[in-house]
Amino acid sequence: MLYREAGQFKSTYAADQAIFPLRQDRIGLFAILGLAFIAVPLLADDFILDAIAIPFLILALATIGLNILTGYAGQLSLGTGGFMGAGAYACYKLTTSFPEANIILLILLSGVFSAAIGIVFGLPSLRIKGLYLAVTTLAAQFFLEWCFIRIGWLYNYNVSGAIDSPERNTIGGLVLTGPNASSVTRYIVVLAIVALITLLAKNLVRGRIGRSWMMIRDMDIAAELMGVRPLIAKLSAFAVSSYICGVAGAMFVFFYLGSVEPAAFSITLSFQILFMVIVGGLGSLIGCYFGAAFIWILPIFLRNGLPMIGIDIGAENVVHLTSMIVGVLIILFLIWEPHGLARLWQIGKEKLRVWPFPYA
Amino acid sequence: MSLLYDILVAPFVQMADAPDFLAQVLWEGFVSGILYALIALGFVLIFKASGVFNFAQGIMVVFAALTLVGLYQKGVPALLALVLTIAVMGLLALAVERFIMRPLVNQPHVILLMATIGLTYFLVGLGELVFGGEPKQMITTELGLPTGSTEIPFGERGVVILQHIDIAAAVIAILMVAGLGLFFNRTRIGRALRAVADDHQAALSVGISLNQIWAIVWFAAGIVALATGIMWGARSDVSFALEIIALRALPVLILGGFTSVPGAIVGGLIVGIGEKLGEIYWGPLLGGGIESWLAYMIALVFLLFRPQGLFGERIIERV
Amino acid sequence: MTRATGEIMLDVHNVSLRFGGVKAVTDISFDIRKGEIRAIIGPNGAGKTSMLNVINGVYHPQQGTITFKGRVRKAMQPHQAAKSGIARTFQNVALFKGMSTLDNIMSGRFLKMHRNFFWQLIHLGPARQEEIAHRRKVEEIIDFLEIQHVRKVPVGKLPYGLQKRVELGRALAMEPELLLLDEPMAGMNLEEKEDMSRFILDVNHEFGTTIALIEHDMGVVMDLSDRVVVLDYGRKIADGTPDEVKSNQNVIDAYLGVAHQEKSR
Numbered sequence: 001m002l003y004r005e006a007g008q009f010k011s012t013y014a015a016d017q018a019i020f021p022l023r024q025d026r027i028g029l030f031a032i033l034g035l036a037f038i039a040v041p042l043l044a045d046d047f048i049l050d051a052i053a054i055p056f057l058i059l060a061l062a063t064i065g066l067n068i069l070t071g072y073a074g075q076l077s078l079g080t081g082g083f084m085g086a087g088a089y090a091c092y093k094l095t096t097s098f099p100e101a102n103i104i105l106l107i108l109l110s111g112v113f114s115a116a117i118g119i120v121f122g123l124p125s126l127r128i129k130g131l132y133l134a135v136t137t138l139a140a141q142f143f144l145e146w147c148f149i150r151i152g153w154l155y156n157y158n159v160s161g162a163i164d165s166p167e168r169n170t171i172g173g174l175v176l177t178g179p180n181a182s183s184v185t186r187y188i189v190v191l192a193i194v195a196l197i198t199l200l201a202k203n204l205v206r207g208r209i210g211r212s213w214m215m216i217r218d219m220d221i222a223a224e225l226m227g228v229r230p231l232i233a234k235l236s237a238f239a240v241s242s243y244i245c246g247v248a249g250a251m252f253v254f255f256y257l258g259s260v261e262p263a264a265f266s267i268t269l270s271f272q273i274l275f276m277v278i279v280g281g282l283g284s285l286i287g288c289y290f291g292a293a294f295i296w297i298l299p300i301f302l303r304n305g306l307p308m309i310g311i312d313i314g315a316e317n318v319v320h321l322t323s324m325i326v327g328v329l330i331i332l333f334l335i336w337e338p339h340g341l342a343r344l345w346q347i348g349k350e351k352l353r354v355w356p357f358p359y360a
Numbered sequence: 361m362s363l364l365y366d367i368l369v370a371p372f373v374q375m376a377d378a379p380d381f382l383a384q385v386l387w388e389g390f391v392s393g394i395l396y397a398l399i400a401l402g403f404v405l406i407f408k409a410s411g412v413f414n415f416a417q418g419i420m421v422v423f424a425a426l427t428l429v430g431l432y433q434k435g436v437p438a439l440l441a442l443v444l445t446i447a448v449m450g451l452l453a454l455a456v457e458r459f460i461m462r463p464l465v466n467q468p469h470v471i472l473l474m475a476t477i478g479l480t481y482f483l484v485g486l487g488e489l490v491f492g493g494e495p496k497q498m499i500t501t502e503l504g505l506p507t508g509s510t511e512i513p514f515g516e517r518g519v520v521i522l523q524h525i526d527i528a529a530a531v532i533a534i535l536m537v538a539g540l541g542l543f544f545n546r547t548r549i550g551r552a553l554r555a556v557a558d559d560h561q562a563a564l565s566v567g568i569s570l571n572q573i574w575a576i577v578w579f580a581a582g583i584v585a586l587a588t589g590i591m592w593g594a595r596s597d598v599s600f601a602l603e604i605i606a607l608r609a610l611p612v613l614i615l616g617g618f619t620s621v622p623g624a625i626v627g628g629l630i631v632g633i634g635e636k637l638g639e640i641y642w643g644p645l646l647g648g649g650i651e652s653w654l655a656y657m658i659a660l661v662f663l664l665f666r667p668q669g670l671f672g673e674r675i676i677e678r679v
Numbered sequence: 680m681t682r683a684t685g686e687i688m689l690d691v692h693n694v695s696l697r698f699g700g701v702k703a704v705t706d707i708s709f710d711i712r713k714g715e716i717r718a719i720i721g722p723n724g725a726g727k728t729s730m731l732n733v734i735n736g737v738y739h740p741q742q743g744t745i746t747f748k749g750r751v752r753k754a755m756q757p758h759q760a761a762k763s764g765i766a767r768t769f770q771n772v773a774l775f776k777g778m779s780t781l782d783n784i785m786s787g788r789f790l791k792m793h794r795n796f797f798w799q800l801i802h803l804g805p806a807r808q809e810e811i812a813h814r815r816k817v818e819e820i821i822d823f824l825e826i827q828h829v830r831k832v833p834v835g836k837l838p839y840g841l842q843k844r845v846e847l848g849r850a851l852a853m854e855p856e857l858l859l860l861d862e863p864m865a866g867m868n869l870e871e872k873e874d875m876s877r878f879i880l881d882v883n884h885e886f887g888t889t890i891a892l893i894e895h896d897m898g899v900v901m902d903l904s905d906r907v908v909v910l911d912y913g914r915k916i917a918d919g920t921p922d923e924v925k926s927n928q929n930v931i932d933a934y935l936g937v938a939h940q941e942k943s944r
Contacts, residue, residue: 013814014807076470124660127667131413131469131618135610136663139656142607150647203802207810208792211778215786218775225735226853227761227790236796267607271477278474283777320489327482334475335463 003352019202036191041184049183050256052300057187057194058251060292063276064201064285065244070274071283072205073237074217075125079137080245080273082144085265086114087246088253089154092163096156103168103176104189107254111246117144118242125234129220141267148262164259177254186255193251197244202285204240213237214283245273275326279333281340290341298322371641380518385636391526393632394533398588399609400616400624401537402581407618408557409577410461413469415476416483418606420582423483424449425589425598429499430491438502449582457575465560465570484600493600498593500525505594529591536587537625540580549576557619608635608652611659620671627670631655685713688889689734689857694743696729703729704740705913711857716883716890718904718921720897722933726913727893728770731859734891735767736760748856762790766855768846770862770893776835780845783834784820787852788813820848824878840871847878851886858882860892864899872896876903901925909933 003024010016020026040053066080091110095103121140125133148154155163167178175181176189204210212233215223224230253260272295280291299322303315337343375382399417406414427448431441460475500507506524514520544550555563556573564570592602612631616623638654689711696704704726711717719727732738734745736755745752747763755763766787775783792813798806821827824844829837834845843863850858863879864872876899882888894900900907901921909917909924911933917924924930 013811013818017810017814076473124664128663131473132614132663132667134413134470134473135614136656136660138607138610139653139660142653142656146649146653150649200800203800203806207799207802207806208789208794209796209799211782211786212789214778214782215775215789218777219773221737221757222769222773222775223786224757225737225761225767226787226849227758229756229758271481274474274477316493317489320485320493323481323485324489325485327478327480327485330478330481331460331475334467334471334478338467338471 046183049187054187054190054256056292056296057190058248058256060289061194062245062248062273063288063292065241066273067277067288069237069241073213076134077137078270079140081265081269082141083114083118083242083245084249085144085148086117087111087249091250107250110250111243114246115239115243118238119235122235122238162259162261165254190255279340281342284342287340287342380514383514383520385640389633389636393629394530395592396609396612396632397625397628398533400612400628402584404624405577405581409553410574413473416479419480419483420585421589422600422602423487424586425593426487426491429496429598432499438499450579453575453578453582456578461574495597495599498598500594525594611655614659615670617671623671688713690746692744694740696740702913707915709908709918711891713889715905716903718892718900718907720900721910725910731861735765764856766850766853767859768850772842772846774834774846779831779833781830783845784817784848784852787849820851824848840867858888858890862893
């Protein structure tokens with residue numbers, strides 16, 4: 001099937017403003033969703049689901065969260081790990097306080113807590129801009145990390161200092177979380193939540209609110225003169241971003257790791273998510289998926305893929321090598337394609353549109 | 361009420377009760393403040409000349425120390441290892457100039473910041489791959505640095521213990537700042553550097569080579585990093601765990617402003633001393649460990665009232 | 680002319696603005712009447728842009744008052760100025776570089792759109808209808824300014840003249856009562872200037888928008904404007920119709936220069 005828009009005329013503004021104005025894109029989307037919801041659960045084994053698919057989706061969601069703040073609203077944050085942790089601990093407290101409540105609702109609710117924390121730490125952004133702000137978001141990161149370690153109430157005074165995902169059922173008796181939840185169940189739940197939030201995020205960024213974020217990002221004084229209130233625009237970006245990160249953090253514990261220590265939400269995680277944003281592309285939602293896939297799967301490939309093709313470099317060296325390769329890749333991406341994989345994807349589509357001719 | 365007492369009164373009573381202990385705390389804070397100031401100084405050098413927020417400055421400290429110790433462990437004599445490490449920092453500066461600065465010139469600040477985060481990851485990986493990740497002992501005596509300590513009587517029956525290495529650190533830091541000050545103000549390269557800091561294009565148009573200047577400032581920052589690394593390594597082990605301490609130097613920059621050398625020094629001392637006092641006298645109230653974020657909170661609150669930092673000028677936005 | 684005698688829309692009264700020791704604007708009074716094109720001219724550094732910044736709330740003057748539509752404003756924020764009906768273009772194009780022409784002009788509709796966060800989230804029903812209704816309005820402006828062909832192009836890629844036009848479109852999308860244009864023709868060639876002049880006149884005549892204009896091209900100023908206020912070193916030196924201003928000795932001195940001692944300020 002050719003990727004062409006020829007013959008697809010738009011006669012209404014509504015059609016022109018659809019998320020996927022091209023028929024081929026819509027077909028592609030349904031194909032991917034079908035693959036993700038039906039084919040993957042049927043075909044993939046537990047390793048692929050547990051080690052690749054589930055964390056990939058959760059991290060992609062966190063990447064969307066950070067991208068909204070950094071890519072759309074232009075406020076660089078280095079505290080993503082902290083906000084994810086806030087969601088995770090909020091969800092843990094909620095589900096241990098209300099064991100009967102539906103865990104999915106609690107996960108969606110726990111984002112509200114991280115959003116509130118995000119607003120508090122977003123307040124300085126009203127007076128502080130750019131790099132200074134980036135440094136102050138580290139305050140959130142370190143403060144929250146300290147809270148997770150020192151405030152016993154948050155982890156119900158466990159001796160281990162870690163939080164575990166307790167077993168929770170849906171009304172139908174299907175086990176969703178805890179050690180007895182099957183990989184497929186967790187995968188489907190994660191996929192559904194991630195897909196839903198992605199759609200909502202897309203709606204936000206293409207509407208009035210998303211536009212106000214981009215206005216602040218591109219030229220804050222002009223934005224103000226068009227009637228955007230920086231207070232509301234910036235804090236709403238912090239709130240939405242931290243909400244999404246919080247939900248991702250809660251799922252990180254309840255559907256992926258099962259049990260985490262505070263160190264899981266360290267600055268390393270913040271950087272990892274930031275890299276996903278950069279590699280995927282600032283200000284692109286689809287790029288978040290590309291970035292998350294790339295950064296998450298690269299080390300797995302190095303660890304498992306290289307020995308398969310006969311290169312063995314030792315487990316410890318893989319970690320170091322990954323760190324080096326990621327570092328170099330980040331720099332290369334910034335030099336060659338600051339808009340990341342999303343941009344390459346777009347260029348590829350443009351090329352395909354006019355194929356077999358070199359240009360239209 | 362008792363909480364208010366604990367916060368507002370008790371710490372000061374404690375201080376007055378044991379003045380020698382207080383003096384000890386202040387001294388320790390002073391020394392770590394100097395080391396923070398040194399990290400911040402390397403950072404300010406680079407930011408002034410190129411507008412790059414060098415997130416990797418902290419890692420360069422660890423990387424330099426690790427290279428020095430690693431070379432020594434591989435059988436290279438201490439002083440030769442020191443020379444070789446300086447050479448490595450020089451190579452690093454050239455590489456950074458060629459592969460990061462040159463292609464990314466004129467990009468927004470945030471892009472450059474992210475590039476240095478990439479550099480951070482690269483250096484961590486490289487250092488551990490070559491020299492291994494386990495903590496190492498700094499070769500203090502081999503480099504001819506003092507290791508003993510002196511006890512100074514203080515007050516009626518108290519004593520304050522001064523580690524010689526700490527005194528050496530303070531002296532070296534002061535010499536370094538003085539040296540850099542002379543370099544900036546008295547030499548031709550220093551003048552060129554200030555010209556570049558003011559306006560890239562104007563500097564280019566009078567025949568200053570940006571690439572050369574960048575290589576020089578990154579090298580200078582590398583030397584500062586090495587000195588910091590030796591001092592810090594002597595106080596604890598050398599490993600990438602030091603990275604977290606480097607992160608703690610960032611609030612210094614917020615306090616002092618990204619472009620001010622005096623700001624880096626004063627900011628470093630404020631953070632170093634404030635952090636120690638807070639941790640010792642107020643920390644127990646909160647369960648300890650507040651060192652990790654106290655400096656950030658101080659800096660954050662400070663910024664809300666004075667967004668331009670201690671020594672920065674107020675910026676008027678023009679449209 | 681009758682237009683210059685309309686009711687007073689904006690009244691600037693004894694305004695002074697200082698940055699530290701630097702006096703940007705000293706004791707300036709003038710008014711803008713409903714429906715007119717009012718030019719503000721003066722040599723570089725005369726305080727023209729500062730004056731606009733005071734009018735739409737970017738700077739707050741130390742002294743003096745500004746009355747807009749009969750209400751005295753005190754320390755108004757820029758977004759409040761926008762809400763009261765003042766739009767603005769900039770000396771150095773201040774478009775939203777990461778967004779397309781269409782989105783840039785849509786951003787001018789920000790204050791006219793009201794659907795709340797939750798409608799925005801689902802983007803169905805009211806939020807979608809609102810978006811489409813405003814798209815229609817924006818398309819009218821795009822037609823008016825003849826920029827249909829660059830509708831979906833990121834503005835960063837447009838040539839300078841078109842960027843200036845998009846910026847005018849963005850301001851028009853706000854449907855302002857008072858439109859402030861800061862050097863709308865700076866750096867344009869003759870043809871582009873003629874186009875822009877036509878747009879400005881059309882906006883004034885067809886939409887009845889009151890316009891305050893800063894411009895260096897005297898030909899344009901004299902042709903377009905109903906009344907002209909002349910600033911020099913932050914002070915007002917003349918005010919009147921183009922013909923009156925043209926023959927004013929102070930204005931001639933300011934532009935052609937006089938020996939420094941003779942200037943007794």
